[in-house]
Amino acid sequence: MVNPSxxxxxxxxxxxxxxxNIDLPALDQAYLAIQKEVHPDRHARGSETEQCLAMQMATLANTAFQTLKNPIDRGLYICQLHGVDAKLETNTAMPAAFLMKQMEWRESLDEQAEDLSALEALMEEVEESKSETMIEITQAIDGAKNYTRAAELLRGLLFIDKFAVELDDTHC
Structure with a gap:
């Protein structure tokens, strides 16, 4: 039974x-079970209040599922639950070494846009950086419970993710 509280x-x-570091198949199962329970067809004969509550629960389930399924959104949500706002819109401060790496990647992308093997090597480097950052975020949240550090890492992951999308678009 869905627990609105x-x-x-x-x-x-x-x-x-x-x-x-959540069990994504377990999340999928929980989501499907809730969606089945609150599906409008199951409440078609219910009162208007029951129908409305079912619709609200279905909407909440969708929002919650999308948030927890996406690693960046999930991390930001956990930080928020612990009183740490990553302030993505206003806080763009990043460590100098990270910014230098971003600049190097951008230069490589600009200079080697036609070189498929160079782009593939750059994509591997970006994916490795993304994996390392995910490990650090897992350690910061699940291990150290350091949500401020996790928020910094998540801001960095957001940059890496955006660059990966640009790189992928160039690569296609």
Missing amino acids: ASDDYFKFFGIQQQF
């Missing part, structure tokens, strides 16, 4: 442990 915590809503 757990709607203030997406992890409780799905009955899964609050952590960055």
